[in-house]
Amino acid sequence: MDQAAPSPIPTTAHLRISRPRPAPSSRTSGPWPSCPDRNGDSLIAVPDGATDGAPVGAQDTLLSGLRARIAALERSHASANNRPATAACLRELSAAESWTFGVPELDGRLAGGLETCALHEIKPEPQTTGDAFGNWAAALGFAARLAVRRLQTRDPASRPAHVLWCCPSALAHELGLPYGSGLTALGLSPASCLVVESARAIDTLWAMEEGLRSESLALVIGVVPEVALTPARRLSLAAASHSTPCLLLTAPRAPTTGATATRWRIGASPSAPHPFDPNAPGASRYAVTLERCRQDRLALQDLSLFLEWSDETHRFRVAPAVADRAPAPCYADRSAG
Numbered sequence: 001m002d003q004a005a006p007s008p009i010p011t012t013a014h015l016r017i018s019r020p021r022p023a024p025s026s027r028t029s030g031p032w033p034s035c036p037d038r039n040g041d042s043l044i045a046v047p048d049g050a051t052d053g054a055p056v057g058a059q060d061t062l063l064s065g066l067r068a069r070i071a072a073l074e075r076s077h078a079s080a081n082n083r084p085a086t087a088a089c090l091r092e093l094s095a096a097e098s099w100t101f102g103v104p105e106l107d108g109r110l111a112g113g114l115e116t117c118a119l120h121e122i123k124p125e126p127q128t129t130g131d132a133f134g135n136w137a138a139a140l141g142f143a144a145r146l147a148v149r150r151l152q153t154r155d156p157a158s159r160p161a162h163v164l165w166c167c168p169s170a171l172a173h174e175l176g177l178p179y180g181s182g183l184t185a186l187g188l189s190p191a192s193c194l195v196v197e198s199a200r201a202i203d204t205l206w207a208m209e210e211g212l213r214s215e216s217l218a219l220v221i222g223v224v225p226e227v228a229l230t231p232a233r234r235l236s237l238a239a240a241s242h243s244t245p246c247l248l249l250t251a252p253r254a255p256t257t258g259a260t261a262t263r264w265r266i267g268a269s270p271s272a273p274h275p276f277d278p279n280a281p282g283a284s285r286y287a288v289t290l291e292r293c294r295q296d297r298l299a300l301q302d303l304s305l306f307l308e309w310s311d312e313t314h315r316f317r318v319a320p321a322v323a324d325r326a327p328a329p330c331y332a333d334r335s336a337g
Contacts, residue, residue: 099153099245102315109303111295118261119236119246125267126252134268135252136175142266142286143221143247148187148314150219150245160218164211166196166204167223187314205231212238212246220246226254233259263292272308284309285319
C-alpha cells in the first residue's frame with residue numbers, strides 16, 4: 001500500500017460540522033492554462049513545447065516568479081507559530097514529548113510513556129451480565145483523561161491545543177458525545193475540542209485520517225464499532241507520518257485492531273470515597289489492563305492496575321487500596337506463537 005496515497009473520500013459523507021473552503025481564486029499567469037489546487041488557489045503551469053505564442057523570455061520570468069514564491073513559502077512556514085518546516089523535525093519534537101500517565105508502573109512498562117506518533121486502541125471490558133454501558137462510559141472517560149494528559153505534556157511551541165473527537169451517529173445516539181460542562185470538570189477546555197458526528201463509520205475513519213494528516217491537532221479520538229486491518233493501517237501510517245497520536249475506541253467483543261502500538265481494556269470500578277461526604281462519589285477509578293505494548297514485547301502477561309484520577313493534579317495514580325502491591329513479575333522469554 002502506498003503510504004503517500006491520499007485517503008479515500010466518502011461519496012456520501014454527511015458531517016455535522018465542516019470548515020468553510022476559501023473561494024476559488026481567478027488568478028492566472030501568462031497565456032498557459034492553470035487549474036486550482038485543493039485550497040482554490042491557481043497553479044502556474046510551465047509552458048510546454050506546443051505553445052507557439054509564448055513571448056520571448058517568458059519561461060525565465062515564470063521560473064523567477066516561482067522561485068520567489070517558493071522562498072516566501074519557506075520563510076512563512078519556518079516562522080509561523082514557530083512550527084518546524086519538515087516532517088523530520090515534527091517527528092523529532094514528537095519523540096521528545098512525554099505523554100505519560102504519572103504512574104511509574106505504567107510509564108516504565110511503556111518505556112517512558114505512550115508513543116506520540118502511533119495508534120492506540122481502547123476497548124471496554126465485555127459485560128456478561130447487567131448493563132454494558134458502564135464499561136463503555138469508563139472507556140470514554142479514560143480516553144478523555146488521556147486527552148487531558150496529552151494537552152498537558154505536549155510542546156506548546158509546536159503543538160496546538162486542539163482535540164478532534166469523531167463518532168458515527170449510531171454510536172453517538174447510544175453513548176452520547178462530549179459535553180462542555182463535563183469537559184471543563186475534567187480539565188479539558190470545550191473550546192479545544194472539535195466534535196464530528198458522521199453518518200457512517202467509514203466517514204468517521206475518513207475524518208480521523210484527514211485530521212491526522214492536517215498536522216494541526218494535538219490528538220485525534222475516534223469511536224467506532226470495529227476497524228478492519230486496512231483502515232487501521234492507514235490511521236497508523238498517518239499518525240506516524242504526521243506526528244499526531246490517535247486513540248481508537250472499539251466495541252468490547254469486536255476483533256482487536258491491528259497496527260496499534262498499545263491496546264487497553266477498561267472496566268468500570270467503584271469510585272473512591274469522598275473525603276468530606278461518605279454518601280457522595282469521590283475520585284473516578286478504572287480497572288485498566290494493558291493487553292498489548294509494542295515497546296515491551298517480552299512481557300509474558302498483561303499488566304492490570306486499578307487507576308484513580310486526581311482532579312487536582314490532572315494525573316493518574318494507583319488506587320490506594322492496591323498501591324502497596326508489587327507489580328507482577330515479567331520474564332525474558334515468550335513461548336512460541
